[in-house]
Amino acid sequence: MTHFLPFLVTAMNRHSTFMCRNRFSLSPVALVLTVCGSLLFVSGCGKTPAAxxxxxxxxxxxxxxxxxxxxxxxxxxxxxxxxxxxxxxxxxxxxxxxxxxxxxxxxxxxxxxxxxxxxxxxxxxxxxxxxxxxxxxxxxxxxxxxxxxxxxxxxxxxxxxxxxxxxxxxxxxxxxxxxxxxxxxxxxxxxxxxxxxxxxxxxxxxxxxxxxxxxxxxxxxxxxxxxxxxxxxxxxxxxxxxxxxxxxxxEDAVIEVPEMPEVDLAESIAMGKELFYGNKANCVKCHGVTALGDGQANDYDDWNKVVKQWSDEVQSSHEVSTKEMSREEKAEHREYLARADKALAGDALEPRTIQPRNLRQAIYRGGRRPIDFYYRIHAGINGAPMPAAAGTLTPDEIWHVVNYIRSLPYEFDGELGADRSMVARDRL
Ligand code: HEC
Ligand code: HEC
Structure with a gap:
């Protein structure tokens, strides 16, 4: 129990330090935490202990x-x-x-x-x-x-x-x-x-x-x-x-990007589309038939997965019967669970699911240049479920998919939404 105290003190202190240096307006919850932190450190802003x-x-x-x-x-x-x-x-x-x-x-x-x-x-x-x-x-x-x-x-x-x-x-x-x-x-x-x-x-x-x-x-x-x-x-x-x-x-591991193949753009987009929906690239599996990012729900990125999997494990440990355990084993089990609960409550954020990107909004986190898309599709997104296509697709094929992805926010053939549920359309 006692060695959780330094952590708590640091956490509280962090809030009071933050308040002293930046006069931001915080949300009510953060404000309550901050005020509690400051009350604990009535010695004043000038004397905040070292971080x-x-x-x-x-x-x-x-x-x-x-x-x-x-x-x-x-x-x-x-x-x-x-x-x-x-x-x-x-x-x-x-x-x-x-x-x-x-x-x-x-x-x-x-x-x-x-x-x-x-x-x-x-x-x-x-x-x-x-x-x-x-x-x-x-x-x-x-x-x-x-x-x-x-x-x-x-x-x-x-x-x-x-x-x-x-x-x-x-x-x-x-x-x-x-x-x-x-x-x-x-x-x-x-x-x-x-x-x-x-x-x-x-x-x-x-x-x-x-x-x-x-x-x-x-x-x-x-x-x-x-x-x-x-x-x-x-x-x-x-x-x-x-x-x-x-x-x-x-510095030496930068992906080599070959020239975009010289084919007609419309043709390249058509080939990219085929790959997107085909079994080989199978982008449709996650990004969805409408490319709105609704193919696969309820997945986690690696940071959240660590917390999610472990908290599930801790949860099932809570349900383990201790009847057969010796006294020492019981004490050890209880101590582990108490520590685990504390770490999950105080040192981890509530796990959140990740959404495959909606590819019709033209909002790209890693940049919107053709080469950015090439990197993203070639290598996937580390730490996220988005897989690397290198090895599955040839460089030319990756370029076709890049061209198709770039065309998606502008593609409209009058079909989109007509036979789709409102949920998908609302998210456009
Ligand atoms: C297993 C699921 C999965 C598959 C398969 C998948 N993606 Fe993704 N994709 C994701 C997720 C999840 C994200 C969001 C990652 C993030 O936000 O960190 C994403 C993000 C993206 C982005 C956005 C990049 C940015 O900079 O914002 C593009 C473009 C993309 N995917 C294209 C593709 C293409 C093309 C394919 C097929 C070759 C594909 N994805 C296959 C799950 C997938
Ligand atoms: C308002 C909140 C906020 C501030 C302030 C902020 N960041 Fe971020 N930062 C984020 C979020 C959110 C992400 C994750 C985005 C994602 O996963 O798509 C991120 C991601 C990153 C990444 C990871 C990029 C990658 O490719 O994976 C780096 C590096 C980073 N931030 C550095 C900084 C630095 C340095 C500063 C200060 C100069 C800073 N951030 C300030 C919210 C912030």
Missing amino acids: SFRPNMVEAAKQRLKPEQEEQVATILEAMFGTPDNPIAMPETGLDIGKLRLAAGPVHSDIVGRKNGLFREHCSHCHGVTGDGMGPTAAFLNPYPRDYRPGWFKFKSTERADKPTHGDLVTILNNGIYGTSMPSFELLGEAKVDALVEYVKYLSMRGEAELNMMRYFFELDDEDEGKLPETRDFLVEEILLPVAERWQEA
Whole structure:
């Protein structure tokens, strides 16, 4: 019980920090939370204790870590990555500490009048100080702000499972994500956007290193006595490099895009349409016969799936009979359930389903250039149910599908809606 307190304090504190620095008007629920937070910290805005990173409570509870193991992970992480006010960039990460300093810390101006604390000023109310996608605004948004910790990114120029390039993230920050609450930050200028991108990579590497450590306890031998080795070799080779190298490799993993085949556009669109509805590409399975995105409902993206599957598991554990258990087993079972319930209530957002895109609205999150569609269809959308067509479709076929997708918002042959249910038409 006691070790949930630091988390609560951090969460409350986060709300009061947010209120002090940004005089936004919040929704009533956020306001109540904020006021409670502020009441707990009557010492005043000026004296807010230093911000801290929140541990990944869902993973810790899922892996059934002992309190001392959780503490060890937190201590190692701080040694490797520092704190939100004082980041560390180990050379193996390849990160630029100068850029991180510009983005990290509380919002303030340095001695030459340069504004620091960019991430907390512009991003943390959605993405959270930790980059866990759980800032105070997050619960009110759909889709939820991105949790960077598992290291999955959606809209990029690299193969499905690869990290985005630095340039991909710059594009996201400059353009925002159309159709979601993620705004454009182009007006901040190149240097600040660059620093923020570096900081996103830092938070993501830190989050993945944390997951790696929490999962590593399973692989320990008896002689390790439930503790991770704290040698630099182990931490760099087993925990940090597997993550950092993936980021460095991304720059060379950009998908090669061949020229669009030289066929008549109408012909290409017709071929694309055939593929869209055919068994090979089977886009119709999810995007629906009307392409309104109503083919497949009730699916989850990977972030929500983790929470959904585990909360279902916890739910069924609640229903397990404890009659046959020994006293110790019963106590252990009860403790696990109590922790799991707490983590699900306090460290996870209510799982939300994902909708395949309505392709008739011309709202594309990852960009609307032909090459953006090519990347999306070739590699699919990482972390979402949208699969990669590479391997199934030839590059020429992908281009035909791209042309068909681009024609969809303008296609009208008088049939659409005539024999469809109102539900589908209303969503147009
Ligand atoms: C108002 C809320 C909000 C703010 C403020 C915000 N974001 Fe986001 N951000 C989102 C949402 C929502 C998504 C997820 C969109 C999706 O999944 O389609 C997102 C996604 C992202 C992604 C993932 C892109 C990808 O390809 O997967 C990155 C990176 C990101 N934001 C960085 C930032 C940075 C850096 C800032 C501050 C400069 C910021 N965001 C500010 C809401 C916000
Ligand atoms: C298993 C279900 C599934 C299949 C099959 C599927 N998609 Fe998707 N698609 C999705 C989902 C879900 C999204 C929304 C992802 C998100 O918002 O993160 C999506 C998004 C898209 C987008 C929007 C990209 C953007 O930038 O906003 C396009 C375009 C698209 N799909 C085209 C296709 C094409 C073409 C095919 C067939 C080759 C296809 N999809 C097959 C589920 C699917």
